[in-house]
Amino acid sequence: MASPCAICNAPTTSPCPTCESAYYCSIECAEADRPSHVLLCSTYKIVINKPSSSFRRAILFHAEDWDPIFIWVKCSVGSGYDFKHLAEYMGSNDHTNFVTGHINIQRNPLRNRALCDTIEIIYRENTSVDGLEQNQSVVRALRAALSPHIYDWKGPLVAMKNGGLNKDSHVYLDMDMKDLRDTIDYLEVYDRSPLNRGDVTEKVQGVRINCKGDQIICGQDQYVAVNVPREHPVFRSAIPSISHLIEFPVRVYRYKPDQAWKDSKRNGIYRNSPATFLHVETNLTSGLWGRPPELYYPMRAGSILVVRSDGEDMTIHQAEALGHFVQFKMRRMFAGALGFGSVGITSEAVMAYITPANFRKRFAKLRTRRLASGYEEWRNASLPG
Numbered sequence: 148m149a150s151p152c153a154i155c156n157a158p159t160t161s162p163c164p165t166c167e168s169a170y171y172c173s174i175e176c177a178e179a180d181r182p183s184h185v186l187l188c189s190t191y192k193i194v195i196n197k198p199s200s201s202f203r204r205a206i207l208f209h210a211e212d213w214d215p216i217f218i219w220v221k222c223s224v225g226s227g228y229d230f231k232h233l234a235e236y237m238g239s240n241d242h243t244n245f246v247t248g249h250i251n252i253q254r255n256p257l258r259n260r261a262l263c264d265t266i267e268i269i270y271r272e273n274t275s276v277d278g279l280e281q282n283q284s285v286v287r288a289l290r291a292a293l294s295p296h297i298y299d300w301k302g303p304l305v306a307m308k309n310g311g312l313n314k315d316s317h318v319y320l321d322m323d324m325k326d327l328r329d330t331i332d333y334l335e336v337y338d339r340s341p342l343n344r345g346d347v348t349e350k351v352q353g354v355r356i357n358c359k360g361d362q363i364i365c366g367q368d369q370y371v372a373v374n375v376p377r378e379h380p381v382f383r384s385a386i387p388s389i390s391h392l393i394e395f396p397v398r399v400y401r402y403k404p405d406q407a408w409k410d411s412k413r414n415g416i417y418r419n420s421p422a423t424f425l426h427v428e429t430n431l432t433s434g435l436w437g438r439p440p441e442l443y444y445p446m447r448a449g450s451i452l453v454v455r456s457d458g459e460d461m462t463i464h465q466a467e468a469l470g471h472f473v474q475f476k477m478r479r480m481f482a483g484a485l486g487f488g489s490v491g492i493t494s495e496a497v498m499a500y501i502t503p504a505n506f507r508k509r510f511a512k513l514r515t516r517r518l519a520s521g522y523e524e525w526r527n528a529s530l531p532g
């Protein structure tokens with residue numbers, strides 16, 4: 148049976164003689180793949196013996212070391228990969244102290260081909276906080292591909308193959324040498340192409356949370372639904388840790404201040420309490436625990452765009468509930484633990500309160516209140532899951 152050439156997609160029956168895993172239609176195409184192919188070709192067969200049948204072959208792009216390598220990641224049917232096991236490769240034995248991001252690849256934009264399975268790239272989300280260095284094995288792999296343009300990937304990356312195109316199927320397969328080509332091509336064009344979910348003009352719904360200036364001077368509502376193209380930079384921003392802890396992970400983009408109020412001396416014009424308190428530091432060992440980062444100090448927060456990190460539409464209700472949770476509930480608790488206000492509470496107790504259950508409770512409460520006030524659009528409001 149013919150397979151598509153890893154480089155030009157032409158049907159062919161000639162595999163690489165060493166790994167027998169990637170197919171080429173011609174010497175030229177084999178040569179074109181060679182610089183990155185050689186990084187893993189000779190080890191493809193050596194690691195053919197899995198630790199057990201529940202392990203799947205993945206590719207690890209170390210943060211520090213030079214060559215990407217094959218690794219075996221423990222997986223189970225239905226629930227996907229073993230996160231604790233994967234965490235070791237992500238540079239930490241404690242999988243609770245970092246947040247992972249996922250990119251699902253279903254298309255090779257460079258070679259204009261649709262993939263049959265989903266390649267999932269797992270990376271550390273909060274790399275700017277961790278201060279991780281540029282990923283050296285990605286640099287290596289892309290230099291090998293003679294790429295002049297490299298997105299600054301930081302920290303370790305693991306590429307896995309999720310069977311089929313339903314990214315929630317959690318049926319993992321072994322990565323092969325053609326998957327290496329697709330992964331490297333994707334890493335190469337990442338910064339130049341949209342998020343690679345098919346149609347480049349596709350949009351999802353996000354919510355703009357307006358600061359006082361946009362509300363008072365521009366007359367906008369506090370929460371406004373907006374259509375966001377998939378290639379918008381918001382989809383590459385970090386996930387605030389509170390939203391991760393309540394299992395409603397969002398991404399945030401800060402809008403530039405509007406000319407109409409940018410230089411206004413009016414007090415509190417940049418104030419945006421949901422934005423400020425969504426970004427509060429939650430790391431208990433940090434001296435900044437309970438405080439927002441400088442960028443989101445009340446006097447400079449400004450308006451923000453919020454989207455769901457799972458790429459689904461975000462409703463105004465969801466954004467409003469998130470805003471209420473951080474602005475009215477968490478803000479008081481953080482202040483209490485820091486010795487402001489009257490609430491006497493420990494920082495540990497505050498952290499223990501930030502749970503999906505408590506967020507859902509808050510959502511339900513807000514819904515009841517809004518319905519009682521006659522806001523019928525809250526009737527069908529719900530959170531995902």
Ligand SMILES: [Zn+2]
Nearest residue numbers: 152155172176
């Ligand atoms: Zn070819």
Ligand SMILES: [Zn+2]
Nearest residue numbers: 163165166188
């Ligand atoms: Zn080979």
